[in-house]
Amino acid sequence: MQTPPPRARRLLLAVDAPSLLHRNHHARAHTDLRDRTGRPAWALHGMLRQILEAIDQFAPDALLFGLDDRTTSMREGLYPGYKAGRAVKDATLVEQLERAASLLDALGFRTVTPPGLEADDVNASAATWASREGWDCVIVTSDRDSFANISAHTRVLRLIDGGISGSPLLDERRLRALYGVDAARYLEFAALRGDASDNLPGVAGIGEKTAPVLLDLMGSMRAVWSDIEHCGGENLVATVDSWCLETGARRMGATLLKRLTAPGARERYDFNISIMAGQTDLELGLTPDVPGSPGLLPLDRVRVSRVVDFLGVGATTDLALRVLTEPPASEG
Known part of the structure; x- marks a missing residue:
């Protein structure tokens, strides 16, 4: 050789x-x-x-x-x-x-x-x-x-x-070509999606297709949680629905907000981060x-x-x- x-x-x-x-x-x-x-x-x-x-x-x-x-x-x-x-x-x-x-x-x-x-x-x-x-x-x-x-x-x-x-x-x-997320955001993506092989459920209703859109539009989950805490998720809903309008997708801002604010959703995400992080x-x-x-x-x-x-x-x-x-x- x-x-x-x-x-x-x-x-x-x-x-x-x-x-x-x-x-x-x-x-x-x-x-x-x-x-x-x-x-x-x-x-x-x-x-x-x-x-x-x-x-x-x-x-x-x-x-x-x-x-x-x-x-x-x-x-x-x-x-x-x-x-x-x-x-x-x-x-x-x-x-x-x-x-x-x-x-x-x-x-x-x-x-x-x-x-x-x-x-x-x-x-x-x-x-x-x-x-x-x-x-x-x-x-x-x-x-x-x-x-x-x-x-x-x-x-x-x-x-x-x-x-x-x-x-x-x-x-x-x-x-990014495989999952639609930047490497720096992969852990957040995985925490949202969950990992069946480790018996870790994700945030209900947010899977491999929705999580990349959320992270791409909002930049990070820190930005998502901050918007929910300080603005009730208004910016999140507006940003997601604007993207849906541009791409011809069905509006889902309110649905996403409802899933992220469901009882236990934030706790599930934070727990997954703590378990998944190396x-x-x-x-x-x-x-x-x-x-x-x-x-x-x-x-x-x-x-x-x-x-x-x-x-x-x-x-x-x-x-x-x-x-x-x-x-x-x-x-x-």
């Missing part, structure tokens, strides 16, 4: 490890792949293959892996129904989730398991860290919550069934100016060979040696 030209900014690849493990468990369980001690390894192997493919594609300078705290959940403490309704995890998946950190740490990557929190919080903190340090960031996940972290210097590779090469890389422009100030332990510190590429060749070979797939060991033990693109 031809070496890409040097970049002006270094690149951090932030990986939602549980997301990759879940997807690969369901996609690869039929292989019944085992490591050299006979333990289930298909999800771990699939996760590692996708990581290697992402490194091959993006040539990052450092990697950070977020993991969920599997012993306690701050969000469940606030809302016992959080993620209720999801299927019980298969025992072989649980085992591989619990072994993921040791595999990644053994390779020389940097992993973070924040107490009471999730990989989404690590992603949010990674985007903040990259912005502060003058780096670019690519978040690898299948979770839409990370879309709130998209900015001029942070993109999200949203994993779908096509794998790394077939997954969309979302930036500010593509996010924590941005986690200590990530990244020390890019210290050679050989965890997470920095390239990794030690002997170490990579020993660790990956334990999974028993020679082709993956060869790929790992190629993409993990050569200097990143920014050093070209």
Whole structure:
């Protein structure tokens, strides 16, 4: 592969490890792949293959892996129904989730398991860290919550069934094309819409079609709530109905106001924001100016060979040696 030209900014690849493990468990369980001690390894192997493919594609300078705290959940403490309704995890998946950190740490990557929190919080903190340090960031996940972290210097590779090469890389422009909202307003959009996968209902009557119109016309939910509090929503109704007149849509200003002022609507929105917002100030332990510190590429060749070979797939060991033990693109 031809070496890409040097970049002006270094690149951090932030990986939602549980997301990759879940997807690969369901996609690869039929292989019944085992490591050299006979333990289930298909999800771990699939996760590692996708990581290697992402490194091959993006040539990052450092990697950070977020993991969920599997012993306690701050969000469940606030809302016992959080993620209720999801299927019980298969025992072989649980085992591989619990072994993921040791595999990644053994390779020389940097992993973070924040107490009471999730990989989404690590992603949010990674985007903040990259912005502060003058780096670019690519978040690898299948979770839409990370879309709130998209900015001029942070993109999200949203994993779908096509794998790394077939997954969309979302930036500010593509996010707006998909949802009709700016990245800075995505969290507000999500709080209005709700998230069925996390068992979080949205504001009744305001979904994926109405929320973008509201945010686009009013600028932010802060402006919406302020108008309701100080003017009874008069500006909101007038602005929305004016837009409806211009576009030929049916007038809906009064209906929107009624839904936003319904009992519990503001409380539902505020609660969703508190649950959905990723924590941005986690200590990530990244020390890019210290050679050989965890997470920095390239990794030690002997170490990579020993660790990956334990999974028993020679082709993956060869790929790992190629993409993990050569200097990143920014050093070209």
